[in-house]
Amino acid sequence: MVEKKTKKETSAKKETKKAAAAATSQAASPAASPAAPQKQAKVGVFICHCGTNIAGSIDIKAVQEYAATLPNVAHVDNYQYQCSTPGQKKIEDAIKEKGLTGIVVAACSPRLHEPTFRTATKEGGLNPFRFEMANIREQNAWVHMHDREGATSKAKDAVRIAVAKASLLQDLFPKAVKVEKTAMVVGAGVAGMQAALDLANAGIKTYLIEKSPTIGGRMSQLDKTFPTLDCSQCILTPKMVDVGRAPNINLMTYTEVDSVEGFIGNFDITLRKKARGVLTPKEAEAKGIVGGGCNGCGDCEGVCPVVQPNPFEMGMKPRKAIYIYHPQVVPLIYTIDFESCIKCGLCVTSCGDKKAIDLEMKDEFEKVKVGTAILAVGFDLFPIEKKEEWGYKKFDNVVTSLEFERLICASGPTGGHLVRPSDGVTPKKVAFVLCAGSRDNTGVGKPYCSRFCCMYSLKHAHQIIEKIPGVIPYIFYMDIRSFGKAYEEFYYRIQDEGAKFIRGRVSHILENPETKNLTVFADDTLLDRPVQIDFDMVVLAAAVQPSEDTNRTRKLFGVSCSMDGWLLEAHPKLNPCGTTTAGVFLAGVCQGPKDIPDTVASAEGAASAASIPIHKGEVELEPYFAQCMEEKCAGCGLCVNLCPYTALALVEKEGRKVMQVTEAKCKGCGTCGGFCPGGAIWMQHFATPQIMAQIDAFLLGGEQ
Amino acid sequence: MAKAKGYPEALETKLRDRALHADDSNPQFTKTVEEISRTIPHMCFQCGTCTSSCPSAPRSSYRIRKFVRRVVLGLENEALTDPDLWLCTTCYSCTDRCPRDIAPTDTIMAMRNLAFKRDIIPxxxxxxxxxxxxxxxxxxxxxxxxxxxxxxxxxxxxxxxxxxxxxxxxxxxxxxxxxxxxxxxxxxxxxxx
Structure with missing residues (x-):
């Protein structure tokens, strides 16, 4: 055992290759085991009861008796909870006493306890990769709960297959790679800003990438925040200023991620700096324009003749072709919308000596190297006009909640005076339609709960009560989900202030074409009476969905998404910020609907997780790399193009071409190994003889 | 003093036990209705979109939401003997708008078939x-x-x-x-x- 521990990686590799060559020549016979030069395989099998989780549906004793009859099995045992300290001790002791060469634990999913048992295997003095898990819980006991006989027989199969592989397992050594001490955060809403600030404050240089001309995201569009009724801009702008000033944050607005290469610790990311048409003071200085660059004076905006709707104001306020979203933008740099710019040059003249405007600017690309990345790409509103029954975009006075935020906001298009879009009159009766497009299984809306609409609609009701004397807000709801801290108290307060609650979903809305008033139809399910009430204005609490660019961005980083498009976390409870791609983390709503407190919490979690590999300085990669058996490799190079991770290359060796693997890039997917026409690629830990042995064990029922 | 007309029968009717008891419910009824209607009333979350879409509801005591609830709870007798069962015009507005993609109209049709089997029909x-x-x-x-x-x-x-x-x-x-x-x-x- 000592000998194994001191073995260097290179020698281990050499041995692997030698063994591999031998193994493939006579596939799957026990003599082909790479461990064969050392000694006959001795496998220990441990069966876990997992309380009654497994023992309740599987006859543990029968499985153990069967395991003892299998070839190469030198030890069998069972335990109530194999993952407990005494359970692990059993494994360690058996390795020492019986001189085992491989361990099989028949228990739960390897996703749960593979690391536990690998550690136990290592503690017993074996290489941790000489461990194989047979999943007899998730894939057996739980799904065959009422078929004890069938489940027991399936457990025997699983153990037999695992033993076949364990007999052929080899020593493997994880590879350590250095981690670049730089991070990237994609998206500069409140989640991205918080994550970037945390990383920067922890001493990590951080690129903060934002596709819009300003940071702030959705939160900067809100008027007030529930349940404390803080002014959203007031609590956000200090953070925006911090982001703009933090020496460790390299803020890049109006920039998108163009491509991503590499792996944890060493991502090579190409950024597209979209042509903004305006130079920052720094950029101007680099071009030799002393004291030049945009200082946000706005002279250009004054002379620009092109008028466009401002997306920040949900199109309810005009902007020019050269614009900023609002007065508090960070960075305070103007941007030209080249789609609508007519290049008249008036802005260039008005800018004068600052020479900040370049009408011929082109997109630029910049390559950066980062160790870890956080995606915080946020959300959009679901296009609620698709639910035709509520008449959005058909009836003037039906607005979305985000439009309402702008209309009630002092810096918004109406200076904070809520008015009807049809005639500018202050509404006296306003309906709030909750679950508009959420909790909808028709295929048109979204099946999930958008999670923060209940609370902001309560806040909306409060805001109009506060601003418009005599107004009556009606809230049409199915359930009020006031789950957060001080949320239920907020609900109580709004009800006390006079908001009317009707428990019923709005089926449809009709407009009076003359008055532009709206009739809302619902069933008061508590009264058991259909209601038809006329309103001056209707606010739809529209469902949220992943932002437009989410899908493209996630593919660049190799992150999965769930059926509804939200980015997929590594584990919904125990690893909500991680993803299945090492080194890439999630913050905020892109992982699923969250209110501001949860978004900030998730951002801090992601920042903490993303800083760990950077602070450690290196990461261990699982040694499931492809290996080239050079004596068999014909140098055809077919595998090189197939590799999805660009991990393979052809190199000259001893006068001929052979394939070489960059182990740090290889994910062990097996694409090359499965394809190689000469069988010259050895997939460590999933080698052909190991897999063939498993298949034989299954099909032949243990008979060789 | 003369007793009020119908007393004490009226009082007894008024004070009768209206609670829902476990044995009021026939789980098989839910399954049968689902089989005949080929829709999923057990997914109903009682939002009322159906009743609110219903042209019959504002002018009658017919409540499609209530009928779907009875299916979910297996209240066979209550559903099949309620004359409101026959007030559906089968316009399918509820089916169009149900956010859970249930076809409430089809559950009504299923219940009408079951009622007819018991000679309950106007x-x-x-x-x-x-x-x-x-x-x-x-x-x-x-x-x-x-x-x-x-x-x-x-x-x-x-x-x-x-x-x-x-x-x-x-x-x-x-x-x-x-x-x-x-x-x-x-x-x-x-x-x-």
């Missing part, structure tokens, strides 16, 4: 059966209609069994196969004597 529905058996039409053509059709430049009778009475036989064969007419006649006779 006489006017049975008379419709008789009319279809006789003429192929639930609402046969009449003189007023004929005049209107001619005025509009149409044939006096539409191109249905009215114009081709030889096809009535086929319709009768279908109705006979399901013993629809036979049962209708029987129930009407029992009711009207």
């Amino acid at each position: 006489i006017n529905f049975l008379k419709t059966v008789q009319a279809i058996y006789k003429s192929g039409h639930g609402v046969p053509n009449n003189d007023v209609n004929r005049a209107a059709r001619v005025k509009l430049g149409l044939t006096a009778d539409p191109p249905t069994t009215h114009m081709y009475p030889e096809y009535i036989k086929g319709i009768q064969k279908i109705i006979d196969h399901y013993k629809l007419k036979e049962n209708a006649d029987r129930i009407i006779k029992e009711a009207e004597g």
Whole structure:
């Protein structure tokens, strides 16, 4: 055992290759085991009861008796909870006493306890990769709960297959790679800003990438925040200023991620700096324009003749072709919308000596190297006009909640005076339609709960009560989900202030074409009476969905998404910020609907997780790399193009071409190994003889 | 002092136990309705979109939401004996708008079938059966209609069994196969004597 521990990686590799060559020549016979030069395989099998989780549906004793009859099995045992300290001790002791060469634990999913048992295997003095898990819980006991006989027989199969592989397992050594001490955060809403600030404050240089001309995201569009009724801009702008000033944050607005290469610790990311048409003071200085660059004076905006709707104001306020979203933008740099710019040059003249405007600017690309990345790409509103029954975009006075935020906001298009879009009159009766497009299984809306609409609609009701004397807000709801801290108290307060609650979903809305008033139809399910009430204005609490660019961005980083498009976390409870791609983390709503407190919490979690590999300085990669058996490799190079991770290359060796693997890039997917026409690629830990042995064990029922 | 009319029976009716008890419910009823209707009433979350879409609800005591609830709880007798069951116009507005993609209309149709198996059916529905058996039409053509059709430049009778009475036989064969007419006649006779 000592000998194994001191073995260097290179020698281990050499041995692997030698063994591999031998193994493939006579596939799957026990003599082909790479461990064969050392000694006959001795496998220990441990069966876990997992309380009654497994023992309740599987006859543990029968499985153990069967395991003892299998070839190469030198030890069998069972335990109530194999993952407990005494359970692990059993494994360690058996390795020492019986001189085992491989361990099989028949228990739960390897996703749960593979690391536990690998550690136990290592503690017993074996290489941790000489461990194989047979999943007899998730894939057996739980799904065959009422078929004890069938489940027991399936457990025997699983153990037999695992033993076949364990007999052929080899020593493997994880590879350590250095981690670049730089991070990237994609998206500069409140989640991205918080994550970037945390990383920067922890001493990590951080690129903060934002596709819009300003940071702030959705939160900067809100008027007030529930349940404390803080002014959203007031609590956000200090953070925006911090982001703009933090020496460790390299803020890049109006920039998108163009491509991503590499792996944890060493991502090579190409950024597209979209042509903004305006130079920052720094950029101007680099071009030799002393004291030049945009200082946000706005002279250009004054002379620009092109008028466009401002997306920040949900199109309810005009902007020019050269614009900023609002007065508090960070960075305070103007941007030209080249789609609508007519290049008249008036802005260039008005800018004068600052020479900040370049009408011929082109997109630029910049390559950066980062160790870890956080995606915080946020959300959009679901296009609620698709639910035709509520008449959005058909009836003037039906607005979305985000439009309402702008209309009630002092810096918004109406200076904070809520008015009807049809005639500018202050509404006296306003309906709030909750679950508009959420909790909808028709295929048109979204099946999930958008999670923060209940609370902001309560806040909306409060805001109009506060601003418009005599107004009556009606809230049409199915359930009020006031789950957060001080949320239920907020609900109580709004009800006390006079908001009317009707428990019923709005089926449809009709407009009076003359008055532009709206009739809302619902069933008061508590009264058991259909209601038809006329309103001056209707606010739809529209469902949220992943932002437009989410899908493209996630593919660049190799992150999965769930059926509804939200980015997929590594584990919904125990690893909500991680993803299945090492080194890439999630913050905020892109992982699923969250209110501001949860978004900030998730951002801090992601920042903490993303800083760990950077602070450690290196990461261990699982040694499931492809290996080239050079004596068999014909140098055809077919595998090189197939590799999805660009991990393979052809190199000259001893006068001929052979394939070489960059182990740090290889994910062990097996694409090359499965394809190689000469069988010259050895997939460590999933080698052909190991897999063939498993298949034989299954099909032949243990008979060789 | 004279007792109030109907006292104490009225009081007893008023104070009778209205609680839902476990044995009020027949789980098989839920399954049967789902099988016949081929829809998923057990997914209903009682939002009321159906009732609020219903043209019948504001003008009657018919509550489609309540019927779906009865299906979920297996309240077979309560559902099948409620005369409101027959107030659905089958306009399918509820089915169009249900956010859980249930077809409430189809559950009503399923319950009507189950009720009919127990001879629970309004006489006017049975008379419709008789009319279809006789003429192929639930609402046969009449003189007023004929005049209107001619005025509009149409044939006096539409191109249905009215114009081709030889096809009535086929319709009768279908109705006979399901013993629809036979049962209708029987129930009407029992009711009207």
